[in-house]
Amino acid sequence: xxxxxxxxxxxxxxxxxxxxxxxxxxxxxxxxxxxxxxxxxxxxxxxxxxxxxxxxxxxxxxxxxxxxxxxxxxxxxxxxxxxxxxxxxxxxxxxxxxxxxxxxxxxxxxxxxxxxxxxxxxxxxxxxxxxxxxxxxxxxxxxxxxxxxxxxxxxxxxxxxxxxxxxxxxxxxxxxxxxxxxxxxxxxxxxxxxxxxxxxxxxxxxxxxxxxxxxxxxxxxxxxxxxxxxxxxxxxxxxxxxxxxxxxxxxxxxxxxxxxxxxxxxxxxxxxxxxxxxxxxxxxxxxxxxxxxxxxxxxxxxxxx
Amino acid sequence: xxxxxxxxxxxxxxxxxxxxxxxxxxxxxxxxxxxxxxxxxxxxxxxx
Numbered sequence: 001x002x003x004x005x006x007x008x009x010x011x012x013x014x015x016x017x018x019x020x021x022x023x024x025x026x027x028x029x030x031x032x033x034x035x036x037x038x039x040x041x042x043x044x045x046x047x048x049x050x051x052x053x054x055x056x057x058x059x060x061x062x063x064x065x066x067x068x069x070x071x072x073x074x075x076x077x078x079x080x081x082x083x084x085x086x087x088x089x090x091x092x093x094x095x096x097x098x099x100x101x102x103x104x105x106x107x108x109x110x111x112x113x114x115x116x117x118x119x120x121x122x123x124x125x126x127x128x129x130x131x132x133x134x135x136x137x138x139x140x141x142x143x144x145x146x147x148x149x150x151x152x153x154x155x156x157x158x159x160x161x162x163x164x165x166x167x168x169x170x171x172x173x174x175x176x177x178x179x180x181x182x183x184x185x186x187x188x189x190x191x192x193x194x195x196x197x198x199x200x201x202x203x204x205x206x207x208x209x210x211x212x213x214x215x216x217x218x219x220x221x222x223x224x225x226x227x228x229x230x231x232x233x234x235x236x237x238x239x240x241x242x243x244x245x246x247x248x249x250x251x252x253x254x255x256x257x258x259x260x261x262x263x264x265x266x267x268x269x270x271x272x273x274x275x276x277x278x279x280x281x282x283x284x285x286x287x288x289x290x291x292x293x294x295x296x297x298x299x300x301x302x303x304x305x
Numbered sequence: 306x307x308x309x310x311x312x313x314x315x316x317x318x319x320x321x322x323x324x325x326x327x328x329x330x331x332x333x334x335x336x337x338x339x340x341x342x343x344x345x346x347x348x349x350x351x352x353x
Contacts, residue, residue, distance in 0.1 A: 063325075065326075065329060067326045067329050070326060073329030075328040075329060075332070076321070078325075082325060195322045236321055246343075248317070248339060254314050258314055262318060262321060262322075265318065
């Protein structure tokens with residue numbers, strides 16, 4: 001009799017486990033459904049505030065990123081955008097899927113949309129000021145670009161120049177001038193070598209104008225925590241090995257040290273981002289209207305094509 | 306952990322912190338460092 005009971009308990013546990021796995025599997029599907037997701041388990045589109053976005057959700061340790069004029073490449077998988085591509089995508093990873101609730105997920109999604117709205121070649125480059133703002137916010141990457149052997153910065157600038165309609169070259173709007181001032185003010189919150197820079201602060205400001213800033217803060221903190229857990233670090237290393245095409249052969253001591261460094265760095269990033277988000281001198285309303293601006297500009301660019 | 310390993314671990318950690326564009330531009334440099342570290346470790350074990 002007791003054997004039968006044990007068997008029944010085990011079967012119930014297995015069924016439960018199956019149910020949990022299946023609910024996890026469909027969590028992202030259910031979430032994306034509310035934005036009218038069209039596509040399969042790898043790629044598709046969603047519509048947020050009337051604008052369509054391409055979504056890449058392939059389940060892998062690496063992702064293919066299109067860095068526009070700087071070329072294409074494979075990098076360790078993370079939730080991010082390839083805003084410099086001609087057809088940018090929002091890449092969603094497993095840690096995004098695992099975020100505790102949809103409010104936090106929404107805020108992170110808006111942060112990624114913020115990158116597309118403010119740091120893509122198509123959205124912000126129709127005037128000189130807009131072009132300068134993209135260049136300025138990308139300057140962290142550029143300092144590395146400049147140290148390379150090829151003149152990536154020139155390539156990038158030329159590409160931007162091409163996307164500015166002639167009649168707009170000398171004009172600038174109040175919004176763009178205010179954004180330029182914001183970028184100057186954000187500089188004081190930057191620290192060398194951290195993933196907390198002007199472009200992140202702008203994307204945060206955009207997200208906080210569209211969703212609750214507190215949900216963003218909690219969502220980002222939770223995301224970092226998951227990405228830098230034992231399992232997260234293991235996956236990051238796997239992705240890194242695939243990206244560079246070489247096995248890292250790290251000792252346990254080295255893996256622990258990487259985990260420690262990543263957690264300290266995430267904490268520093270969070271502190272910097274919180275400080276930047278509390279800076280009252282930043283004109284955040286600049287990021288409120290970019291949805292309309294983006295639609296207008298992309299429609300104009302499409303018309304010009 | 307000796308000083309050399311600490312530098313190597315920092316390189317990996319910095320790479321993980323970077324945005325995708327920077328990672329694309331730096332991945333060859335990191336791959337070179339990894340190969341360098343491997344050959345150093347190989348030489349060390351041969352000497353021993």
